[in-house]
Amino acid sequence: MELRFLGGASEVGSLGLVVRDQGRTLLFDYGLTPTDPPTYPRPAPTNVDVAFLSHAHLDHSGMTPLLSRLPKSRLVATPVTVAVADLLTKDALKVARLEGYLPPYSPGDIHALHARVTAVDRHGTFRHRGIEVELTPAGHIPGAAMMLYRGEKDVLFTGDLQTIPTHLVGGAEPLECDVLVMESTYAGREHPDRRETERRFRDKVAETVERGGKAIVPAFAVGRAQEVLMTLAHSGFTTYLDGMARAVDEIYLAAPEYLADARRFRQALEGVHVIEHSSERRHALQDADVIVTTGGMLDGGPVLYYVGELYRDARCSILLTGFQVEGSNGRQLMDEGTLTIDETTVRPAAEVQKYDFSAHAGHSDLVRLAQRTRAKTVVLMHGDHREALRDALAPSCEVVLPANGKPFSL
């Protein structure tokens, strides 16, 4: 059995893993890194038989429309992942147009991919010409699944995973395997207690409102915005939602079995004022206590409108809820206290705070998950400091730290 990463082995982004086994060629995830301009993985081999998509985030799904150009490849994912990935890849084309770079595929490729998709439930098994892959929930975001390939060896590919249940989705349900290919985003790092983080977050919103300000909450459209809305539910704040998260909400509402508690999710959304049109934003500025809006790293989307209107007001706050990648506006805000809006750099008077709502397992959770799978070999991917995890796992199993583009045998 031979494995080769097209990208995403030693960094968080552009993930793609090719597995060759018994004359078959399988692909696990095929993403891009949504920087400006984006970066792409190596090209997928043309003889891919089946591609498996763990979840919809662009660093896992962003290149999948190109599979429609391959002679025979199918794409397997849960129905929720299929729907959200369709939304995100279309949005990636829109962003490419706005930012002025050439996208790697066309709307026609996204459309052509529909005919190649086989949707499989998160507890289901895909069988095709002797290929057998069992899906199992990965936590992380609704629809996310780990993929267990039953070949010469049993290989469990995690995609991104979260072991603790959150408001939105239950924790990962690992299966036993010979080889575990595991994400390592939080290798060497632990998260603060989630409930405590949520309490501090709600307290900060309350403090902002008490001093006469409004809280702007930049949040990623897929998973994070919904988690934040559930955290704010029943807290009595006048809450507005703007951006692509609205479309994601609809997909989640249509697939209640993929949510930890669909009734609570529905109730959380019922109390939220949704911005349907940009003309309603001015009213939101008057009426809202808290505005949850994309983009999560302040690089685009309606968040820039709200921040542009409110950053001078020291009573207001900007509450970051996601990872801020190097080079993003949000990172600049954290590191230098400045923001770039319409090519002008400003220093907000509004208070800036960051909260860890991560959808990834922390270091100790990753170690425990690896132990539960009883894997003899663990391949660490999707992390830029994997050594900490290798050191923790190595006493009990073989640990491989692959490099992008270099094939290795198991």
Ligand SMILES: [Zn+2]
């Ligand atoms: Zn993800």
